[in-house]
Amino acid sequence: MKALLAALVRAVTGVRVGVIDGRPGERSRIYFANHSSHLDALVFWAALPEPWRERLRPAAAADYWGKTRLRRWVSEKVLNAVLIERLAPSRERDPLAGLMAVLNAGGDILIFPEGTRQPDGVMRDFKPGLFHLIRRMPEVDLVPVYLENxxxxxxxxxxxxxxxxxAVRLGQVVPGLKEGEAKEVFLQRMRLAVGELGGNG
Amino acid sequence: MDTQLLILFGAVFALLSAGSLTTWILMRRREGEPGAVLLNLRSRCNAWWVMAAVFAMTLVIGKTGTFGFYALLSFLALREFITLNPTPRGDHRTLAWVFFVILPLQYLFAWAPWYGMFQIWIPVYAFVLIPVRSALAGETEGFLSRCAKIQWGVLTCVYFLSHLPMLLYLPIPGYEGQNAKLLFFLVMVTQMSDVLQYVFGKLYGKRKLAPKVSPSKTWEGLIGGGLAATGLGAALSFATPFTPWQAAAMAGLLVLTGFLGGLVMSAVKRSLQAKDWGHGIPGHGGVLDRLDSILFSAPVFFHVVGFYFGDSMARVYPMPDWLSRVLMPFSQ
Structure with a gap:
């Protein structure tokens, strides 16, 4: 059922990720990608080879993906997403707790550090969530992803x-947080890593 | 089934076997890693087997299957065309109309067949609808070129290509029920013309014909490959309504229009800074890279054959009754 849906999404959008370096589960991974469409998480999920797809738990905005029954079904049953509260008043709990639990359990996550979809496809500055994640979990791999068109x-x-x-362009693992690297410098480096995959800096 | 069609399929089978065998021998004789040219030749050969099998199948399963197949080809071609053309958000709804309404209806009118509407649905109705929908979306930047690009894509990928299965309906006195072979003639001669021009160009090509538009095209390739394809057309005359000389002339027409179609689509592709239209067919590029020569030859061939050998399509195929009941429910 899931494999069928993934094949359908691949057929409609023509995306495919070929060979991926390393073995699934060796080290947990944070995939981070540009964000321009509600399809982003679904297409990335479908493009991965099956053993990698099984391990993926994309981050999804609770205010969108938790709203209707269909969206809830897709995000919970298909994508196995981690719902994130984006809206300030309900952010009593640590917003990163859910994602860190996945990484600690050996899974991979997908996040969109721009925070929201960019209407024209031009990348904006990254929000600091990625920085806080890697600071607290330095032993996971950072993998940039560019989602095209x-x-x-x-x-x-x-x-x-x-x-x-x-197209889904998967990059190589990039070095994590360097000794004494400032938040802005790190985020800019990550943003460039994604931008380079799309052919623009 | 038509025995002549079986002979034609057999000839294609023999041709492809010869091609695959040659590639296999070349790969065996070479020591070490096979070069990029050989690998490309092998994947091209393999893709030809699949394309020939699919094409043969559509001719056998009848009209509905054939029209469905060409509707799908139009869809894939248009998808490649629009993907390479960076359309802004303001065109989203227009394109939804193009993919989900304009294209299916063109093939519905073709399949029905309602010849009058088949002829005017895109050049009149769709070409009115496209700029109107984009204007209503309210984005004015590059408006004229945006509309022109979408219209050009629909014209070539949908309207022109839909003339190919329409050959099945062309009424030719004395050739009733055999039109599938006419479709075969067009596809065989056009595709072989491409292949032979490539082969002659590789063997004898010196003078570049259009270095900027299509660097691989040479005068030697065009003349050598074109003459060989014309000869092939003459040899296929037994399966057509033409005499050998007429078949040679029609094949010559296909060579010329196929070459020009390929040249024009190549210019379009290069204006979009791309080398291939897509990556759907291994070794060949996209669907449009294989179809480019057919886009122009299909409508020209259809009308020239209709003019010299056929009856008036408009008279033979007026609006079908079931469509008139849908469109004019209150008239008696």
Whole structure:
């Protein structure tokens, strides 16, 4: 059922990730990607080879993915997502706790450090969540991901996806937080790692 | 089944076997790692087997299957075309209409068949709808070129290509029920013309024909490959409504229009800074890289054959009754 859905998403968007370095589960991974469409997490999930797909738990905004029954079904049953509270008043708990639990249990996560979808597909500055995660969990791998054309397939504010071709560009593992590296410097380095995959700095 | 069609399929089978065998021998004789050219040749050969099998199957399973297949090809081609053309958000709804309404209806009118509507659905109705929907979306930047790009994509990938299965309906006195072979003739001659031009160009090519638009095209390739493909067309005349000389002339027309179609699509591709239209067919690139020569030859061939050998399509295929009941429910 899940494999079928993944194959369908791959067929519609034409995305595929080939060989991935390393073995699944050797080290937990934080995939971090640009964000331009509601399809991003679904397409990335579908593009991964099956053993990697099984381990993935994407971060998803609770205010969107928890809203209707269909979205809840997709995010919980298909994507196995970790719902994150983005809205300030309900952020009593540590917002990163859910993601850290996944990493501690040996799983991989996908986050979108821009925080929200960019309507024109141009990347914005990264929010500090990624920095706090890697500072608290230095032994996980950081993998940049560039998602191409998905903002044309399903832009912000549209409900009908177009059958255009997208692409998932998976980068190499990048070095984690360096000794004494400032937050802004680290976030900028991560943003460049994603941008380079898309052919722009 | 038509025995002539079986002979044609057999010939394709023999041709592909010869190609695969040659590639296999070349790979065996070479020591060490096979070069990029050989690897490309092998994946091209393998892809040809699949394409030939699919094409043969559509001719056998009948009209509905054939029209469904070409609707899918149009869809894949248009998808590659629009993906390479960076359309802004303002065109999202317009493109939804193009993919989900305009394209399926063109093939519905073709399959029905309602010849009059098949002819005007895209050049009149769709071409009115496309700029109107984009204007309503309210984005004015690059408006004219955005509309023109979408219209050009629909015209070539959908309208032109839909003339290919329409050959099945072309009424030719004395050739009733055999039109599948006409479709075969077009596809065989156009594709072999491409292959032979490539082969002659590699063997004897010196003078570049259009270095900027398509660097691999040479005069030697065009003339050598074109003459060989014309000869092939003449040899296939037994399965067509043409005499050998007429078949040679029609094949020559396919060579010329196929070459020009390929040249134009290559210019379009290069204006978009791309080398291939996509990566759907291993060794070949995208669907459009294989179809580019057919896009122009299909409508021209359809009308020239119709003019010299056929009956008037408009008279033979007026609006079908079931469609008139849908569109004019209150008239008697």
């Amino acid at each position: 998905l903002c044309r397939i399903l832009p912000k504010g549209e409900f009908l996806p177009l059958p255009l071709m997208g």
